[in-house]
Amino acid sequence: MNGISGGKVGWVGYADPCTDNYLLCEHSDVGGGIYSGYQLLDWLAIEGGYDNFSGPSADYFAIGDSTQLVHYESEIQGFELGLKADLALTENLILFGKGGAFFWETEKKANEPFFGSIDERDNGQSLMLGTGIDYRLGEHWSVRLEYQFFDNVGDINTGGTDVHFVGLGIDYRFSWSEETTVTGLIPLAVVSEPEAIEAKNETKVVSPLTVVVRFVTNSDELSIDFQESLHAVIERLQDHPQSKVIISGYTDNVGRAEDNQMLSEKRAEMVASVIMMQTGIELNRITVKGFGEMEPVSSNDTKEGRAENRRVVIISPKVMINTRSEVLGK
Template identity: 35%
Template sequence: MNKVFKVLPLALLISGAVHAATDNPWYVGARVGGTTYDNLDGVIKGQNADKDDWGGGVFLGYNFNSWFALEGGYTYLGQADIGSDGFEVQGIDLLGKFTYEVSDSFDIYGKLGGFVAYADNGEENDDNTNLAGTAGVGIEYFFNNDLSARAEYQYYNQVGKTESPGESDVHFYGLSLVYHWGAPAPVPVVEPEPEAMPEPVPEIVKVEAVGAVLPFAFDSDKLTQRDIERLQPVAQQLVKYPDTQLYVVGHTDSRGSIEYNQKLSEDRAAVVAGYVGNHFGIDESRIVAQGRGELEPVATNDTEEGRAQNRRVEVFVPGFEMEK
């Protein structure tokens, strides 16, 4: 028969294979080995046949996942020589490949599918094309991500037709070399960046104001023991919070001249400020002392009871907010 038929499919498949997309898990391979024919029904016709020959082919495959691939290609199965003629088979494989990974570099697999066979017994107009079942098993060793080798056996069932040109089972056994396009590279494990800890929201603490009113006797700037006791919470606030300030304001009733009362109110404020500063270690820069004389009464100056309320020193530490 015309030997160009054998060479042309091989050239076409190889030509197409080199354009396989490198970004996909495609692979291409070539195989060569021996073939054996048996059950030559309708072919031998009483003649002895040489049932062994060589075979080979090329194939293209696509890995859908780690265990299943779809594979197709051209296979030449040689011929069984009968006298001066022979029964020759070639065709196209289309089958599924089922893989079990034994280790990182070694797989075993099985194949199952169909074979579009072209059978020829050498007689003119006695060719036949039919669909035959095919199955195989093999082992595959990976030299690296791109290159592997196979040793395999594949069985072709009843290729041809009994009436013409005859049919036969064919056994192929051989070696393959496979090149993998876009073999999945190991995906680098990217450690997630630790989430930034949110900045703590400061807790705002409100510190209440503290104060006291110290009554004074007529025309006096002397502190009593009761006045000292009233000053204790105010002084403790100053000690506890070093950034606070003490305000001291002296007052008088309306008896006496305005100038005299102004001076007396300032003396009363100075006595209180001096006591707090000396006894509690409060720096004078933290104390504001002043006198208002008779200008800010809190009660009438027409009665003794009202005048007693007006003779006073007011002390206080303002409230404030702070981060805890």
């Protein structure tokens, strides 16, 4: 399970916050907030937080005395809660949109010469909409540039105004699962232990063999190192004509799911073609499958996790042979 915590600061704009008889009206200020959330899916999160958007200020003639000026100050603060949907543009750049509610409290203060101190408050809730981009700095840290719109904040006592916020945020992503954290470089190919042949009465047991091949983003090209990782597979197929292989392709979740499905199939087919060219085995000894971005072995929220998920897995099941080279089962 993955979570996020962060903070933001930026420009706040208020739409027509002052009544018609003002002498001076400030339509913008500086605001910010803190937020935290929980990743429901790879592309969907729930986020909530506290915002303080300062507030508009204005100068008016004093009530009952047009020779004196009175300065009014206001403050807007509250809690927002909503859903945030992500669309990966590149491995590190994420476009997002979000929507939800803003539970606000507004306050207006002034000191009128004839009426004394004025302190009026309102509270309520408003629609919140937003969009922006996230840039992943690493496994845990991200920066975001976002725009948010808050509809008609305020009420009869303090006056209502739409609020616009443009801010820069920085957040920290963390996980509290029991999965092992990847701390080192991921090898291009991982090969299981060499096959073992065990003698049992008149039966030889050829142990299963697994090879995992890694790929870079949006690529189905094989490196020279990949050829070395195939030696065990090729020797097994040549030495044991009854052995078979299952080749399964996978991707990370960057890009469209349909494109990832096609890419996973293409990667698996590429590996299968190399094996066939080097062994000349029959087609019925190879099974090729593509699973797209399904069945990830690590989190797609990190660069290292996405590298783990860009893979082709080659599995050759266990084979049992009698001493006369007759296949008893597999």
